Structures are given as C-alpha cells and as structure tokens.
Amino acid sequence: MADRVYPGPASKPATNGADAAAGGGGGANPAFPATKAQLYNATRPVYRPQPSPRRHKRSFCCSCCLWTTFLVITLIILAAIAGGIFYVLYRPERPTFAVNSLHLSQFNLSATTLTSKLNISVSARNPNKKITYFYDPITISTFSGDIPVGTGSFPAFEHGTKNTTNLKATISTSKQTLDAGDISKLKSKKTLPLTLKLETKVKVKVGGLKTKKVGIRVTCDGIRVSVPAGKSLSKATTSNVDCKVDLRIKIWKWTL
Structure with a gap:
C-alpha cells in the first residue's frame, strides 16, 4: 500500500510580507516597511484645485x-x-428779446367773459457774427398773474448775423370764459401786471452746417398797463421788462 503524503508547514500559503520577501517584490502589494509614495499611490495624478x-x-x-x-x-x-x-x-451767444411797446385798446369784462385786444412790438437781436437763426411761427400768450388775457402770433423769419428784427402782432381774446374768482380779480385792478410767453422752434446755421430744430421759450415779465376807460388807448410801461430765453429740449416724454 502506497504511503500518503501529508503537506508540511512549508506548503502553507505565505503571507504577503513573506511572499514579497521570497519572491523579490514580484507581488502587487508593497514590501514593509512601505514608503509614503507606496502607501498613497505615487502613480495617481496630483490634485490641483480648480x-x-x-x-x-x-x-x-x-x-x-x-x-x-x-x-x-x-x-x-x-x-x-x-x-x-x-x-x-x-463765440456763440443766445439771441435776446425786448418788448418795445404794448398798447391795450380793449378790455371788457362781463359777469363770466373777457374780451381784450393788445398791440405789441417786440425786437429780436442776434449778436453773433457767424451764426444765423431760422424761427418757426412764434405763438404769443399773455397772462395777468395766472389768468390768460389774450393770444397771438409772429410769422416765421430768418434772423441774420448781427441783426435786429422788429416783430409786431395783435394779441386778443373774444368772450373768453373765466370763473367768477378771476373776473373779480381783474375787475378790482386799475393797473394790470402782464407776462408775455413766446414759444417756437429754431434751427441754427453755423457756416455750412445746420442743426435740427430746438424748442425755445421767451418769458417777458415786468409789464404794467392801465385798464383803459371806454375806447381810450392805454400804453404799457415796458422800461423794466426782463425777457428770459430758455431752450426747451425734449428727451422722450420730458421737456427740459
């Protein structure tokens, strides 16, 4: 009968360390003591924060x-x-305006209406040597305080360099309805303080260049005129009249 062979201690599987030592490092596991590079896998790419x-x-x-x-x-x-x-x-300068004369020839008040007539003369001066102005028709509104007492207009005109142009117009209103408070204010005054407002658009020519039309408003304060009796003509005092010129530039819905 054949003898049986029992495996001895040498046939037991070697530990990782033993195998690595015996096999000369042929296994996948590192030998001990392991370095940091072996422990943390030196072949792995270094992490860089993004x-x-x-x-x-x-x-x-x-x-x-x-x-x-x-x-x-x-x-x-x-x-x-x-x-x-x-x-x-x-050397651009704004044009200037002045009230030469104003005559009130009619001023009739009833219980609810006003009828008036005024003759006015205004001078417009262009002080520039190389700038020409082209005015559209100019609307005229007359107020005593905040009460409207007449409207009128000047025709369109060209305002040449170093030129003074005289403008004349009739300002009137016929049976304009006013409330009782405004009628009472006007009846109580023997001398009316008046304000003129001129509004138009102007185009400027500089050399061969012409600009687009720009709105302009002229406000003249300091006019005082006596209320005429009957059909007599009343001349206004205009020596202290101050006319202020303002540009009215429209941006979207706002007018500056």
Whole structure:
C-alpha cells in the first residue's frame, strides 16, 4: 500500500510580507516597511484645485466696468475739446428779446367773459457774427398773474448775423370764459401786471452746417398797463421788462 503524503508547514500559503520577501517584490502589494509614495499611490495624478467660476465672472465684470468708464471719460474729454474749439472759433451767444411797446385798446369784462385786444412790438437781436437763426411761427400768450388775457402770433423769419428784427402782432381774446374768482380779480385792478410767453422752434446755421430744430421759450415779465376807460388807448410801461430765453429740449416724454 502506497504511503500518503501529508503537506508540511512549508506548503502553507505565505503571507504577503513573506511572499514579497521570497519572491523579490514580484507581488502587487508593497514590501514593509512601505514608503509614503507606496502607501498613497505615487502613480495617481496630483490634485490641483480648480478656480471658482465666480472669479471668472467677477474679473469679466470688472474689466467691462473699467473699459466702459474709460470710454465714457474719453468721450467726455473729446466733447469738451470739441466744444472749446467751437467756442473759440464762433463765440456763440443766445439771441435776446425786448418788448418795445404794448398798447391795450380793449378790455371788457362781463359777469363770466373777457374780451381784450393788445398791440405789441417786440425786437429780436442776434449778436453773433457767424451764426444765423431760422424761427418757426412764434405763438404769443399773455397772462395777468395766472389768468390768460389774450393770444397771438409772429410769422416765421430768418434772423441774420448781427441783426435786429422788429416783430409786431395783435394779441386778443373774444368772450373768453373765466370763473367768477378771476373776473373779480381783474375787475378790482386799475393797473394790470402782464407776462408775455413766446414759444417756437429754431434751427441754427453755423457756416455750412445746420442743426435740427430746438424748442425755445421767451418769458417777458415786468409789464404794467392801465385798464383803459371806454375806447381810450392805454400804453404799457415796458422800461423794466426782463425777457428770459430758455431752450426747451425734449428727451422722450420730458421737456427740459
């Protein structure tokens, strides 16, 4: 009968360390003592933190703000330079207006209505040597305080350089309805304080360049006229009249 062979202690599976020592490091597991590179797998790529996308957005916004600010400042500087050159070359001045005379020939009040007639003469002066104005028809409104007492108009005209133009018109109203309070105010006054408001649009010509039409308002304060008795003519005092010229520029829905 054949002898049976029993496996001895040498046939037992070796431990990881023993196998590595016996086999000369042929196994996948590192030998002990292991280095840090072996423990943490030196072949793995090094982790590098990625920048937050918010930082990119912030830097982009900052760059846009800086470039926009730089562009705006550059445009302002260029506009200032161009304005300075224009002023030196042309010395622009606003036109001036003055009330030469005003006569009140009719002023009739009833219990609820007003009928009036005024003859007015206004001079417009262009002090510029190289700038010409082109006026549309000018509407005239007359007020005593805040009570309207007549309307009229001047025709359109060209205002040449270094020129003074005299404008004449009749301002009137016929049976204009007023409330009892306004009628009472007008009846109580023997001398009326009047305000003239002239409104139109004007185009400016500088050399060979013409601008678009711009709104203009002229307000003349300080006129005082006596209420005429019957059909007599009453002449207004205009020596202290001050006429102020304002541009009326419309931006969207607002008029400045």
